[in-house]
Amino acid sequence: MARIEIRDLRKQFGDFTAVRESSFTIEDGEFLMLLGPSGCGKTTTLRMIAGLELPTSGTILIDGEDVSRRPASERDIAMVFQMFALYPHMNVRKNIQYPLVSQGWSRDRIKEKVAEVARILGIEDILDRPVGGLSGGDRQRVALGRAIVREPKAFMMDEPLGALDAEFRERMAEERRALHDRMGATTVYVTHDQLEAMQMGDKIVVMNNAVVEQFGTPRQIYDTPATMFVADFIGDPSMNFLPFEGSIAEGASSVRLGEADVAVPTAREGAQGKLALGVRPEHMDLSDDGPVRGRVVATEYLGNTQVVTLDTAWGEVKARVDARLNVRPGETAAAAIDSTRVTLFDDATGRALR
Numbered sequence: 593m594a595r596i597e598i599r600d601l602r603k604q605f606g607d608f609t610a611v612r613e614s615s616f617t618i619e620d621g622e623f624l625m626l627l628g629p630s631g632c633g634k635t636t637t638l639r640m641i642a643g644l645e646l647p648t649s650g651t652i653l654i655d656g657e658d659v660s661r662r663p664a665s666e667r668d669i670a671m672v673f674q675m676f677a678l679y680p681h682m683n684v685r686k687n688i689q690y691p692l693v694s695q696g697w698s699r700d701r702i703k704e705k706v707a708e709v710a711r712i713l714g715i716e717d718i719l720d721r722p723v724g725g726l727s728g729g730d731r732q733r734v735a736l737g738r739a740i741v742r743e744p745k746a747f748m749m750d751e752p753l754g755a756l757d758a759e760f761r762e763r764m765a766e767e768r769r770a771l772h773d774r775m776g777a778t779t780v781y782v783t784h785d786q787l788e789a790m791q792m793g794d795k796i797v798v799m800n801n802a803v804v805e806q807f808g809t810p811r812q813i814y815d816t817p818a819t820m821f822v823a824d825f826i827g828d829p830s831m832n833f834l835p836f837e838g839s840i841a842e843g844a845s846s847v848r849l850g851e852a853d854v855a856v857p858t859a860r861e862g863a864q865g866k867l868a869l870g871v872r873p874e875h876m877d878l879s880d881d882g883p884v885r886g887r888v889v890a891t892e893y894l895g896n897t898q899v900v901t902l903d904t905a906w907g908e909v910k911a912r913v914d915a916r917l918n919v920r921p922g923e924t925a926a927a928a929i930d931s932t933r934v935t936l937f938d939d940a941t942g943r944a945l946r
């Protein structure tokens with residue numbers, strides 16, 4: 593197992609910067625999610641950690657040792673690829689033991705090790721079956737088996753569930769997490785699915801346009817987004833931004849929103865110009881004296897809650913409210929804000945003001 597420290601990592605392909613000065617640390621045994629939209633640099637970051645791509649600058653430390661320039665073979669990191677890279681003509685046992693055979697392990701040790709791995713993955717009964725006829729789930733397990741059998745220091749997983757249908761994906765994600773908890777191996781997992789990242793990660797690195805926007809626990813990232821990008825990317829429906837022009841003094845504890853003063857957490861930084869109040873839909877409630885008034889343009893019934901969309905002076909605002917409330921499109925409604933849960937942003941830079 594390993595602690596992996598990434599410091600100011602950068603990757604340039606010619607003139608194009610794929611990863612820009614990124615820093616974060618994966619603690620020993622942690623499950624880290626690299627999350628972001630397509631093309632933001634997740635895979636490139638993963639490949640640099642695994643040693644499949646050399647960084648342009650910056651440092652990768654594994655257990656305190658600088659491995660930035662070392663070849664992949666000397667890093668002892670296993671890549672688990674999206675496609676099940678198995679040998680279809682071999683049976684399950686042969687696929688799993690393959691890395692050990694090439695390392696020259698004895699037959700007895702191999703047998704023992706394969707049995708152990710098969711037990712962990714729950715595939716003892718298919719060891720002699722050819723891989724060709726297996727279900728997608730079993731193939732995943734075999735591919736994982738081949739990765740864990742040589743006990744690498746860490747696992748890199750590049751959207752391994754990407755190609756699967758939603759229900760199966762969820763089941764495999766749970767299995768991955770359970771397996772991780774059983775083995776406690778340091779894992780880096782690439783995904784563009786924010787829900788998957790929230791469910792599975794001990795920590796999340798949110799990337800956008802080659803830049804790390806935020807690094808933290810799922811809770812930190814959801815509750816205290818560092819940027820408007822993160823606030824928007826995480827959560828469904830995503831955070832509302834109520835833009836306003838004004839100034840907020842250092843130490844201020846309310847902002848003027850239309851005709852109302854809305855309490856906000858005390859600002860340690862002052863700011864002026866284009867600002868925005870960020871409010872998650874579930875932190876708004878319909879209330880006749882609420883400051884956010886508008887016409888109801890849509891209601892979406894979700895069983896336990898409903899999402900009401902209001903057309904307001906700040907644009908469309910979504911509130912997630914009690915499903916039993918009787919609201920109809922065309923009516924006028926007002927929403928109150930849970931002022932203990934709002935985030936203030938500088939709309940020009942997109943950064944949260946704390």
Ligand code: ATP
Nearest residue numbers: 605608610628629630631632633634635636637784
């Ligand atoms: P996806 O989710 O689509 O896989 P990603 O976040 O993993 O995206 P990367 O694969 O890291 O993104 O790619 C980041 C950017 O770097 C992309 O614009 C990609 O086209 C570019 N890129 C990646 N590898 C190379 C390369 N070998 N040469 C040139 N450009 C590259």
